[in-house]
Amino acid sequence: MILAVCGKGGVGKTTVSAIGAKALAGSGRKALIVDADPAGGLAMALGIEPASTLNDVRKALIEEVKAGRRDEKDLAVSVDYLVAEALTERGNLAFLSIGRPEDVGCYCKVNVILKDAIEMLGGLFGAVLVDAEAGIEQVNRKVMGAVDYVLLVSDTSAKAVRVAETIREVSGRMIPEAGAGLLVNRVRGPAEADRVAAGTSLEVVGRVPEDDTVREFDASQRSFFDLPECPASVAVESALAAAGLL
Amino acid sequence: MGLFDEQLTQVRRFLREAEEAGRLRRLDASPSKPWPSGSSLVLREDTALELGNPSIGSLSMLIWCEEGAARDGAVSLVGPDLGEAEGTDMPFAQVVIAAGEFPNEYDSYRDLRDAVYDTKLKGLSVRAMPSKQVLWCRVSREAAGGGLSLGHLGAALLGNLREVPGVTAAETLFVTSGSADIARLSGAAAGARRLVDAMMKMYQEKNFDCETCEYQDVCETVMDLKKIRKKLADGKAV
Numbered sequence: 260m261i262l263a264v265c266g267k268g269g270v271g272k273t274t275v276s277a278i279g280a281k282a283l284a285g286s287g288r289k290a291l292i293v294d295a296d297p298a299g300g301l302a303m304a305l306g307i308e309p310a311s312t313l314n315d316v317r318k319a320l321i322e323e324v325k326a327g328r329r330d331e332k333d334l335a336v337s338v339d340y341l342v343a344e345a346l347t348e349r350g351n352l353a354f355l356s357i358g359r360p361e362d363v364g365c366y367c368k369v370n371v372i373l374k375d376a377i378e379m380l381g382g383l384f385g386a387v388l389v390d391a392e393a394g395i396e397q398v399n400r401k402v403m404g405a406v407d408y409v410l411l412v413s414d415t416s417a418k419a420v421r422v423a424e425t426i427r428e429v430s431g432r433m434i435p436e437a438g439a440g441l442l443v444n445r446v447r448g449p450a451e452a453d454r455v456a457a458g459t460s461l462e463v464v465g466r467v468p469e470d471d472t473v474r475e476f477d478a479s480q481r482s483f484f485d486l487p488e489c490p491a492s493v494a495v496e497s498a499l500a501a502a503g504l505l
Numbered sequence: 506m507g508l509f510d511e512q513l514t515q516v517r518r519f520l521r522e523a524e525e526a527g528r529l530r531r532l533d534a535s536p537s538k539p540w541p542s543g544s545s546l547v548l549r550e551d552t553a554l555e556l557g558n559p560s561i562g563s564l565s566m567l568i569w570c571e572e573g574a575a576r577d578g579a580v581s582l583v584g585p586d587l588g589e590a591e592g593t594d595m596p597f598a599q600v601v602i603a604a605g606e607f608p609n610e611y612d613s614y615r616d617l618r619d620a621v622y623d624t625k626l627k628g629l630s631v632r633a634m635p636s637k638q639v640l641w642c643r644v645s646r647e648a649a650g651g652g653l654s655l656g657h658l659g660a661a662l663l664g665n666l667r668e669v670p671g672v673t674a675a676e677t678l679f680v681t682s683g684s685a686d687i688a689r690l691s692g693a694a695a696g697a698r699r700l701v702d703a704m705m706k707m708y709q710e711k712n713f714d715c716e717t718c719e720y721q722d723v724c725e726t727v728m729d730l731k732k733i734r735k736k737l738a739d740g741k742a743v
Contacts, residue, residue, distance in 0.1 A: 289548060323636055326636070327705075327710075328702070329709060330615075330705060330709070332615065332619060332622065333636075336635060337633075337636065339633075341634070343630075343632045343641075348548055350548075353548060384546065
């Protein structure tokens, strides 16, 4: 089960993902948490300091190719090793950060090998949670070809809901077999949530209330692994369970 | 003469000295019950034993030789087996020797290498970095409790190698005794890697401008590489 958390920037994707990671930690299932946002906010929210990132793996592979090692099997085996090195483990969870691409140039072979490796790695875990980049870029680039469910996160603003609808439209074309649902974040009462639900064709799978505990954790940079049960965590976990991740 | 004669001599010397010192063990290469195969993800919390962490010693080497130069079915071990490990990690070297007839070195190398890479046992995660010749493994608690041994791994490797076309015999050597022993094999492993890299370059690039090639030294000294170069340059290889 691969679930991607998508949405407009600033709507709380990373918070939702961090709550999901905590829930997965408690589930005992082997789970892979992917911070696919180059800003790396999920690592910070969870208090994880990755030793290396997928972009470091990519750079190492490019060096292999530049050194004349172009055999696909050797490269595939190498990426498996390097990705394993880039994983930060915490109990039943493994965390992988995408990192920030800094190098230029076309390395299609390397990118294909990387994508295959990530998909294969994902297959070894019972659950994979991806905190996606803001917007639709990763959906457009088919980075998330193997995703089973797209959890669209928005706040109550019309703009955020429109972005979620656009992501759904694109993901529906790219990965038509994947499920999708809208999680409305930072809701300040039933009327506001009803207004959002009435104004969109997306299926609303959860309403996450504005929550002081979450705000405090965000403000003080405390690890979400220590987040106590609170209304927001209950709502997020319920949506993730309904999607089949938990 | 074979491509890896020098490396094979070094490995044989290592084995002989270990045997003379009473440190060489022969493992059962046909255990009564083969270990089930399958890819495994072993997270740290499930790990009973880690093998070949590069910080304490790791080495992987694959060489091939002419018929009769390998001791078919031999699985040798210098150091403790998995169930005898003290602590939770051990250095690890895996040396694989295949013997037979390999008319196309490039294809044969790839077949042999794939046979090694594709040897996967349930409860044993194996990660390899070919350019660094390291092999980093984790044994799950379940596999350790169930009696997984290096004999099982050796038997699985030999079984896969015997299915490679041209292979008539195969043997493996594992070293878990310490980083000093692994360091004694590192020269042979580095030499083997360089020969393979030179051969791969010849086959992949078909560029025989020796003046600009970084492998000129090995091609000039290893007769079999010269033969491969000549064969390819003459356009005889397919």
